[in-house]
Amino acid sequence: MLITNIKGLVGVHPKDKLLLRGNEMSNLPILENAWLLVEDGLIKDFGEMSKIPALILNLSSQISAKGKFVFPSWCDSHTHIVFAASREEEFAMKIQGKTYEEIAAAGGGILNSADKLQHASENELFESASSRLKNMILQGTGAVEIKSGYGLTVESEIKMLRVIQRLKANFPIPIKATFLAAHAYPKEFKDNHQGYIDLIIHEMLPQIAEEKLADYIDVFCEKGFFSVEETDQILKAGAKFGLKAKIHANQLSASGAVEVGVKNYAVSVDHLEETNQHTINSLKTSNTIATLLPSCSFYLGIPFADAKGLITENVPVALASDYNPGSTPSGNMNFVVSLGCIKLKMQPEQAINAATLNGAAAMEISSEYGSISIGKKANLFITKPMPSMAYLPYSFGETQVETIILNGEIYNG
């Protein structure tokens, strides 16, 4: 497949650039008036139209992208798209002024989702997650991480991870699975935290490792959920089974979650709405990525993370959707990138890098995805005609994504 007359080929980073931090985040290389050749699902070559080799121009399968931009697909490194039911009754409670913590304490929140998921069949979960994933892909997402965490029993956590495994087998994009049984304490373990942690460590983890059902381990480290000490214990147990950490940190309070993540070599610490200088200091000398989820802040009305502070201090920042039924009922990465600019005050270049190359890095797949480089997977999208690259985040709420290409082939859903 040959794409010609591309107004702007976005994100042509050198192939060995696997993660961006500091000033590098402002550098989004764009090749103007370009062509791109795809072969065997990979980016074979690209260049300027004025220098296109005649041999290539004779290829039969050509797409003209006149006036349009080509982007690497969004890499969404934090989602919870396997769930049994939406929670719009909580939406109404939120509008009345109830906080996330109050809704959870009133039996809503994660436990509400867990109750519904425990009663859903694997097939039902697969069907509904497939439809969400298909919609995300049609909005430009070409790599995704998906968490368990609405099971909260051995059987239902495994059920969720099996659904993710089926999604991996049935979708043409890379999918990473994260084991998040430490998402909330089930009611029966409310006063017996160690009992539930033991269940995670001694019952769930061995089975998950045995069946290779997860790539990462996650903990919701937060007041009222899992303490720093409990998080440490669970992450260390996960590491023994070969699962690296990606954790929910500093969403509602600066509780020491980021620090325990860094201490356990987390690939990423996610959320960070409650960022302070201490949080930033603990990250700046580590290899941990700060994954920010601005559509969660937008929906819950909680603070937006300090993206600028993190970038200034050389911390690599990724953007992800956090798609879930409670705090972010949307997987639209175009909106996430717009919010990155509008609310996190990231420049369009920074936000796009954060949602592509750094998102891929937060799933440890940036050697194959997240930028336009020769030899990388051809997961891309072509926009509608646009005046400039920045028009995409600028025109929030209106999709600019027109054609999806996955593994070098057009994807129609």
Ligand SMILES: N=CN[C@@H](CCC(=O)O)C(=O)O
């Ligand atoms: N904070 C923890 N987990 C999700 C929300 C889960 C839910 O409310 O169902 C999040 O990332 O925002």
Ligand SMILES: [Zn+2]
């Ligand atoms: Zn989350």
